[in-house]
Amino acid sequence: MPNENATKGxxxxxxxxxxxxxIFMDLLERAALEFxxxxxxxxxxxxxxxxxxRKFMLNFMSGDFHxxxxxHKLPDIRFxxxxxxxxxxxxxxxGRIGSSDIQKSKYYGEIENRLKLVGQMGDILDSNQIVFxxxxxxxxxxxxxxxxxxxxxxxxxxxxxxxxxxxKAEKGQIPVxxxxxxxxxxxxxxxxxxxxxxxxxxxxxDTISGNETVQYDRSxxxxxxxxxxxxxxxxxxxxxxxxxxxxSAIKEVIDQRRNCQKDKQDREK
Numbered sequence: 001m002p003n004e005n006a007t008k009g010x011x012x013x014x015x016x017x018x019x020x021x022x023i024f025m026d027l028l029e030r031a032a033l034e035f036x037x038x039x040x041x042x043x044x045x046x047x048x049x050x051x052x053x054r055k056f057m058l059n060f061m062s063g064d065f066h067x068x069x070x071x072h073k074l075p076d077i078r079f080x081x082x083x084x085x086x087x088x089x090x091x092x093x094x095g096r097i098g099s100s101d102i103q104k105s106k107y108y109g110e111i112e113n114r115l116k117l118v119g120q121m122g123d124i125l126d127s128n129q130i131v132f133x134x135x136x137x138x139x140x141x142x143x144x145x146x147x148x149x150x151x152x153x154x155x156x157x158x159x160x161x162x163x164x165x166x167x168k169a170e171k172g173q174i175p176v177x178x179x180x181x182x183x184x185x186x187x188x189x190x191x192x193x194x195x196x197x198x199x200x201x202x203x204x205x206d207t208i209s210g211n212e213t214v215q216y217d218r219s220x221x222x223x224x225x226x227x228x229x230x231x232x233x234x235x236x237x238x239x240x241x242x243x244x245x246x247x248s249a250i251k252e253v254i255d256q257r258r259n260c261q262k263d264k265q266d267r268e269k
Contacts, residue, residue, distance in 0.1 A: 027115050028069075028102065032093040034119030035065050042205045043125055044174075047132050047197035054197070056148075056175045058125075058163060059207075065089045068182045069118055070111030077105050114183055117159065121182060124152045124159055126204065128216045129245040133194040135162075146180045151191045153249035156256060158185040199242040216242060 038060040046055050063085040066072060071080050071088070080088060080102065091097040099115075102108055124130075133149040146162035153159075164180040202216040221240050228234035238244065 026095070026098045026100075028092055028097070028099040029095055031069055031115045031118045032065065032089060034122075035060070035068065036093060038122055040206060040208050041122070042207055044201075044203040044205060045132075046200040046202075048200055049134070049195060049197045053200070056163075056165075056177050058177045058179070060179065062086045062089045064178050065092075068114070068121075068179050070114045070183070071102070073110050074102055074105040074107050076107065077102055117154075117157075117184060118182065120154060121161070121179075124154050124161070125150075126215060127152065127154075128199075128202070128240070128242050129153065129249045130199065130242065131191065131246045131250065132197040132199060133191050134197060135194055144181050147177065149191055149194060151250065152246070153253045156253060158250060158253050159183070160185065160190050196243075218242070 039062065041060070043058040044055070045058065046053065048054070066085040066088065071077075074080055080097075083091075088097065102111075129152060131151040133151065135146050135149055144162050146164045148163040150161040150163065151158065152161070159182070161182050162180040163177040166176050166178050169175040198218070199216060200218045201214070204213045204215050205211070206213075218241065221237060225234045225237040228237055
């Protein structure tokens with residue numbers, strides 16, 4: 001009997017439909033439904049670098065879907081570009097716009113991976129292995145306007161999430177960010193030469209129930225390390241630090257890619 005997850009993967013690769021929670025569904029509609037789950041959550045971050053601490057929130061609004069899945073990259077689908085983004089999202093969410101409508105674009109291949117990955121954005125943000133980069137003076141590799149770059153190793157990919165401030169925060173207010181772009185690494189390393197920040201705290205807030213979940217607290221981990229009964233226990237506790245987990249996971253993915261590339265070159269000789 002074939003592995004269920006493998007079967008899903010084949011379906012995703014072969015056609016614009018997928019299995020979502022047991023239902024055979026259009027890939028674009030599934031992406032919209034998964035994104036809809038994010039809209040009820042807000043993330044609070046505290047990060048620091050060289051004794052400078054920053055705080056910001058991240059939330060999701062219906063208009064954000066357009067950029068996150070890359071619909072702006074389909075200039076030859078006129079109604080997608082001229083329609084109000086909120087309305088386009090709602091039409092996708094309710095099945096009035098589907099994959100067959102956007103597959104007509106000659107640029108569709110550029111966004112297909114995003115459609116498949118958007119449902120995993122929540123898992124990526126919930127993980128405690130994110131590298132935070134401040135995009136100082138922009139990025140020479142990209143025209144994406146963003147304040148921060150979140151880099152995360154997810155399965156066999158390295159995922160980039162670009163964050164941009166929604167509107168200028170008043171003095172004393174915590175800035176609120178939106179997701180400007182979201183895609184897997186291709187050949188370019190967008191984090192190159194960008195200063196890294198240390199994650200201090202991450203809280204997930206359910207805006208419907210008001211429940212707050214502390215997903216990461218660096219000070220708590222350091223306190224646990226101090227109270228460790230042995231050096232081995234102390235080292236084990238410190239492995240929970242975001243920066244250690246993140247760098248280790250990213251290195252593992254890069255090493256896997258290098259090995260795959262080497263194997264391919266060996267076969268071609």
